[in-house]
Amino acid sequence: MRVVEKRQLMSATEIERTLQRLAHEVVEKSGGTQNLALIGVRRRGVPLAHRIAKAMQTIDGTEVPVGTLDITLYRDDLSKVAAHPVVHSSEIPFGVDDKDLIVVDDVLYTGRTIRAAMNGLFDLGRPSRVRLLVLIDRGHRELPIEASFVGRHVQTGDMEIVEVRLTDVDREERVMLVERVE
Amino acid sequence: MLRIKNGRVIDPASGTDAQLDVWLQGDRIAKVGPANSAPEPEPKAANGSPSEESFDASGMIVAPGFIDLHCHLREPGGEPSETIETGTRAAARGGFTAVCPMPNTRPVNDNASVTRSIVERAAAAGSTRVWPIGAASQGSRGEGLAEIAAMQKAGIVAVSDDGRPIATAKLLRQVMDYCRALDLPVIDHCEDSSLFAGSVMREGRQSVRLGLRGMPAATESIAVGRDVQIAELTGCQLHIAHLSATASLELVRAAKKRGLRVSCEVTPHHFTLSDVDVVYDTRFKMNPPLASTEDRAALVAGLADGTVDAIATDHAPHEAASKDVEFDRAPFGVTGFETALGLALELVHAGQLSLRRMIELFTTGPARVLGCERRIAAGEPGDLTIFSTEHSWTFRAQESASKSRNTPFDGRAFRGAPMATVVAGRMIYRREA
Amino acid sequence: MPERLRHLLGIEGLTAEQILFVLDEAKPFQEFQRHPLKKLATLRGKTVALAFFEASTRTRISFATAASRLGADSMNLQAESSSLKKGESLLDTVRTLDAMKPDCIVMRHSSSGAADFVARNLDIPVVNAGDGTHEHPSQGLLDALTIRDRRGTIENLKITIVGDILHSRVARSNIHLLGKFGCQFTLCGPSMWVPKELECLGPPVHRVDRIEEALDGADATIVLRVQQERLHEPSLPLDEYIQLYQLTPERLRGARPDMLVLHPGPMIRGLEIDPAVADGPQSCVLEQVTNGLAVRMALLFQLIGSKPESEDAKGTAHAAD
Numbered sequence: 001m002r003v004v005e006k007r008q009l010m011s012a013t014e015i016e017r018t019l020q021r022l023a024h025e026v027v028e029k030s031g032g033t034q035n036l037a038l039i040g041v042r043r044r045g046v047p048l049a050h051r052i053a054k055a056m057q058t059i060d061g062t063e064v065p066v067g068t069l070d071i072t073l074y075r076d077d078l079s080k081v082a083a084h085p086v087v088h089s090s091e092i093p094f095g096v097d098d099k100d101l102i103v104v105d106d107v108l109y110t111g112r113t114i115r116a117a118m119n120g121l122f123d124l125g126r127p128s129r130v131r132l133l134v135l136i137d138r139g140h141r142e143l144p145i146e147a148s149f150v151g152r153h154v155q156t157g158d159m160e161i162v163e164v165r166l167t168d169v170d171r172e173e174r175v176m177l178v179e180r181v182e
Numbered sequence: 183m184l185r186i187k188n189g190r191v192i193d194p195a196s197g198t199d200a201q202l203d204v205w206l207q208g209d210r211i212a213k214v215g216p217a218n219s220a221p222e223p224e225p226k227a228a229n230g231s232p233s234e235e236s237f238d239a240s241g242m243i244v245a246p247g248f249i250d251l252h253c254h255l256r257e258p259g260g261e262p263s264e265t266i267e268t269g270t271r272a273a274a275r276g277g278f279t280a281v282c283p284m285p286n287t288r289p290v291n292d293n294a295s296v297t298r299s300i301v302e303r304a305a306a307a308g309s310t311r312v313w314p315i316g317a318a319s320q321g322s323r324g325e326g327l328a329e330i331a332a333m334q335k336a337g338i339v340a341v342s343d344d345g346r347p348i349a350t351a352k353l354l355r356q357v358m359d360y361c362r363a364l365d366l367p368v369i370d371h372c373e374d375s376s377l378f379a380g381s382v383m384r385e386g387r388q389s390v391r392l393g394l395r396g397m398p399a400a401t402e403s404i405a406v407g408r409d410v411q412i413a414e415l416t417g418c419q420l421h422i423a424h425l426s427a428t429a430s431l432e433l434v435r436a437a438k439k440r441g442l443r444v445s446c447e448v449t450p451h452h453f454t455l456s457d458v459d460v461v462y463d464t465r466f467k468m469n470p471p472l473a474s475t476e477d478r479a480a481l482v483a484g485l486a487d488g489t490v491d492a493i494a495t496d497h498a499p500h501e502a503a504s505k506d507v508e509f510d511r512a513p514f515g516v517t518g519f520e521t522a523l524g525l526a527l528e529l530v531h532a533g534q535l536s537l538r539r540m541i542e543l544f545t546t547g548p549a550r551v552l553g554c555e556r557r558i559a560a561g562e563p564g565d566l567t568i569f570s571t572e573h574s575w576t577f578r579a580q581e582s583a584s585k586s587r588n589t590p591f592d593g594r595a596f597r598g599a600p601m602a603t604v605v606a607g608r609m610i611y612r613r614e615a
Numbered sequence: 616m617p618e619r620l621r622h623l624l625g626i627e628g629l630t631a632e633q634i635l636f637v638l639d640e641a642k643p644f645q646e647f648q649r650h651p652l653k654k655l656a657t658l659r660g661k662t663v664a665l666a667f668f669e670a671s672t673r674t675r676i677s678f679a680t681a682a683s684r685l686g687a688d689s690m691n692l693q694a695e696s697s698s699l700k701k702g703e704s705l706l707d708t709v710r711t712l713d714a715m716k717p718d719c720i721v722m723r724h725s726s727s728g729a730a731d732f733v734a735r736n737l738d739i740p741v742v743n744a745g746d747g748t749h750e751h752p753s754q755g756l757l758d759a760l761t762i763r764d765r766r767g768t769i770e771n772l773k774i775t776i777v778g779d780i781l782h783s784r785v786a787r788s789n790i791h792l793l794g795k796f797g798c799q800f801t802l803c804g805p806s807m808w809v810p811k812e813l814e815c816l817g818p819p820v821h822r823v824d825r826i827e828e829a830l831d832g833a834d835a836t837i838v839l840r841v842q843q844e845r846l847h848e849p850s851l852p853l854d855e856y857i858q859l860y861q862l863t864p865e866r867l868r869g870a871r872p873d874m875l876v877l878h879p880g881p882m883i884r885g886l887e888i889d890p891a892v893a894d895g896p897q898s899c900v901l902e903q904v905t906n907g908l909a910v911r912m913a914l915l916f917q918l919i920g921s922k923p924e925s926e927d928a929k930g931t932a933h934a935a936d
Binding site for chain 3: 385389390393394462507508510
C-alpha cells in the first residue's frame with residue numbers, strides 16, 4: 001500500500017500542549033486521581049499514556065499507574081490486518097477490579113480497536129468505570145463508541161489516514177494526514 | 183523378411199562391432215552382413231506386396247535381444263496392478279525381448295498348470311517372450327518342495343521363492359540338490375528374516391533422520407553367505423537376485439574365484455539411487471531397499487568388472503491405491519522396464535561402463551545364467567534390441583504402458599532410448615518419432 | 616519477520632528465527648493462563664480437527680484446551696473408536712474429516728512421515744503432534760521455552776538426553792531445535808537404543824554408556840520414558856534399566872546443582888526417574904505442561920488466526936499496532 005503525505009495536522013509543540021491540556025481535563029473531570037489508572041493501547045497509546053500520567057503527576061502530585069494492553073487477540077478483524085499478526089504481552093501491573101480506567105489511544109476511527117480493548121479489560125476483571133482518551137478523533141464510527149477526552153477532531157475522507165508519529169516509536173514527532181494511493 | 187539396415191551391430195558373443203545389416207526371416211536371423219550382401223529375397227506374397235520390410239537403424243545400435251531375469255507380471259491374481267499383456271508391452275517398450283516373471287502370483291506358480299497358463303497368456307499377448315520362474319517350495323511357504331520337474335516340462339527356466347528368501351538352509355539344500363539334477367538354476371532373494379522384520383528402508387543416517395525402521399546391509403549378505411556355501415555343498419547353480427550390498431558382492435566375487443557356479447544381478451534403481459534419496463515417498467520404497475552411497479559405487483564397479491552378471495529390473499508394479507499410504511504401510515516395489523536402458527546408458531555416458539559391457543549385462547550375461555545363448559548370427563532366434571545412445575526423451579509415468587505408476591524416475595530426462603524391439607523376427611515395438 | 620508457518624510438520628525444516636518467533640509469541644499466552652477468565656474469542660468460528668490415531672491423553676487435551684481457550688471448536692478423532700480399525704485408510708479418514716471443513720488438523724500417528732503425507736494431500740494446515748519415531752515439534756518448542764525461562768537462554772548449552780533415543784521423536788525434535796542454537800548433546804542409554812547414526816543428525820552429539828558421565832556438566836537433562844509399545848525387539852529387563860539409567864537423587868548430586876530436569880511425560884515414577892527427583896526443585900515437568908498449552912495456543916494462532924493472504928489493512932497505516 002502506498003501513501004502520499006498531504007499535510008501536517010499537528011506539530012511536536014502542538015502535540016505536547018494538547019497532551020497537557022488533556023491531562024488537566026482528566027484531573028478536573030475525575031475529581032482527583034485516586035483510583036485512576038491509564039491503559040495505553042499498544043502501540044502508540046502506550047507512550048501517550050505515559051506522558052499523560054507524567055503530566056498528571058506534575059498537576060496533582062500523585063502517580064497514576066499505567067498499564068499496556070495488546071489487543072491482537074481481541075480484534076474482530078484479524079484477517080484484514082497484516083498477513084502475519086503478532087501477539088505481544090500486555091502488562092497491567094495492578095488489579096482491574098473496581099478501578100476507574102482511562103483507555104488511551106492515538107486515533108479513534110471506527111471504534112473497533114476500543115471495543116477489542118474493552119473485551120481485553122473485562123477478561124481481567126470488572127473496572128468501576130472505563131473512559132476513552134484519544135489524541136485525534138477522525139470520525140467514521142462503526143460502533144456506538146465515544147471518547148470522553150479528545151485532543152482534536154479532524155474531518156477525513158475514506159482514502160485518508162491519520163498518522164500519529166511519536167519520537168518513542170517513529171523517530172519524529174508530528175501528526176500527518178496521508179492519503180492511500182492504489 | 184525384415185531387414186534392419188545401417189545400424190551399428192554390437193554382438194558380444196562374436197566380438198562384432200561394425201556397421202552391418204541384419205536380415206530376419208520367419209522367427210530366425212537369416213543373415214548378418216554388409217548392406218550389399220542381401221540374402222535371396224523371399225518369393226513375393228500372393229497379393230503382390232513386397233515381402234521385405236525394412237527398418238532404418240542409422241545412428242542406432244543393433245544388439246542381441248535383451249533379457250530381463252527378474253520381474254513381476256502379477257498375473258494370475260494381481261491383475262489390477264499389471265497383466266501379462268500390459269507388462270510385456272511395457273517390457274517391449276523398454277527394449278526387452280524376453281522376461282522372466284517371478285512366481286509370487288495368486289495362486290503362486292508352484293505347479294505345471296499355473297506355469298502353462300502363464301505361457302499361454304504370454305503367447306496370446308504376442309509381445310516379448312515370457313520365460314517363467316517357478317516356485318522353489320509349495321506356495322513359496324518354505325515347507326515342501328514344489329512340483330519343480332513338472333514345471334520345468336511346462337516351461338520354467340529357474341526356481342525361486344522370490345518375494346521371500348528360501349526359508350531355511352535345510353530347505354535350500356534340498357532344493358539345490360534337486361535342481362542340480364534337473365540342471366535348473368536356483369535364484370534366491372537373499373534376506374535374513376529376523377534382521378529384516380518390520381524394516382522399510384536401509385539402516386543408516388537417513389533412516390534415523392526420518393524415524394523409519396532400517397535393516398543393515400548384513401540382512402542381505404548373511405543370506406548370500408549361507409547360499410554360497412550350500413551351492414558349494416550341492417554343486418547347484420546359484421543366482422543372487424537384486425544384489426544391493428558391497429558385502430554381498432565380495433562374497434560373489436570370492437565364490438567366482440573359487441570356480442563356483444554363482445552369478446548375480448543388480449537393478450537399475452540400485453545402481454542409480456541410494457538411501458539418501460529416500461524421503462516420505464513410497465515410490466522410493468522397495469526390497470532390498472536403496473543402499474548406501476558406498477554400496478552404490480561398489481555395484482557400479484561390479485557391473486564393469488564382471489562380478490555382476492546381469493542387469494535385471496525387478497519390475498514390481500503396484501496399483502496407486504495400495505502405494506498411496508503412509509510409508510510404513512506401503513508395499514515394497516517399483517516398476518522398471520521402461521527406464522532400465524536409459525539408466526544403464528547414464529553409466530555409459532559417465533564413462534563408468536563401456537557400451538559393450540552394458541550390452542553384455544542385458545544379453546549374454548542373463549543368457550549364461552539361464553544356460554542359453556544370445557547372439558546375432560544366422561540361424562539364431564530372431565530377437566534384437568535396437569536402441570539409440572543419443573535420443574533425448576523424458577520418462578513420464580503417466581505415459582507408461584504398464585498399468586502401474588510406482589516409479590522413482592517419473593519426469594527424469596534421458597539421453598538414449600530403446601528405438602525398436604524385434605522378437606521372433608517380428609518388430610513388436612517401434613518408438614514413435 | 617520470519618516466514619509465517621503454513622504447517623508444523625517438524626523442527627528440522629524451521630529456521631532459528633521461526634523458532635524464536637513461536638517462543639516469543641508463547642509469552643503472552645503464558646500470561647494468559649493466569650487470567651481469571653481464560654476464554655478468548657480470537658478463533659471463534661474456527662474448528663480444529665484433532666486426529667489422534669495413536670493413543671494420547673496429555674497432548675490431545677493440551678491441543679484441545681489451547682483451541683478452546685482461543686475460542687475455537689474442536690473435532691475429535693480417537694484411535695480406539697477409529698474407523699481405521701475397520702480398514703479405512705489414513706487418507707480416507709482425513710479426507711472425511713476434511714470434508715467437514717475444519718480450519719486445521721492436528722494429528723498424531725504411529726507412522727513416521729504420516730503428517731507429511733497428510734499435508735501433501737490436504738489443503739488445510741497440518742500440525743504434527745507426533746509421527747512415529749520422527750518428530751514431535753510442539754514438544755520440542757515447549758521444552759525450549761521451559762529451558763529458556765529457567766536458564767535465560769537456549770544458546771550454547773550442554774544438553775543430555777537419557778533413554779531410548781532411537782525410538783524417540785521427542786529426542787529428535789529437541790536435537791534439531793536446540794542444535795540450531797549451538798547446543799551440544801550427550802546421549803546416554805542402552806547401546807541398541809543409542810545408534811551411532813544419531814551423530815549424523817547435524818549438531819554435535821556424543822554417546823556415553825554411563826549416566827554419571829552423561830550428567831556431568833549438563834545444563835539440562837531430558838529423561839525419556841521406556842517405550843514398551845514401540846519396540847519390535849525384545850525389550851531390556853526393566854530392573855536392568857533402573858539399575859543403569861534411573862535418574863536418582865544420588866546421581867543428581869553428581870551433576871550441577873542448577874541442572875534442569877525435563878521429562879516429556881508421562882513419567883513412570885520409579886522406572887526412569889526417582890519420585891524425589893520428579894518432585895524436586897530441579898524438575899521442570901509441571902512447567903513443561905503449562906508451557907505446552909502456551910506454545911500450542913501460539914501455534915494455532917499463527918496457523919489459523921488469520922487468512923494466509925490478506926488484503927491491506929483497512930483505514931490505518933499502523934495496521935498491526
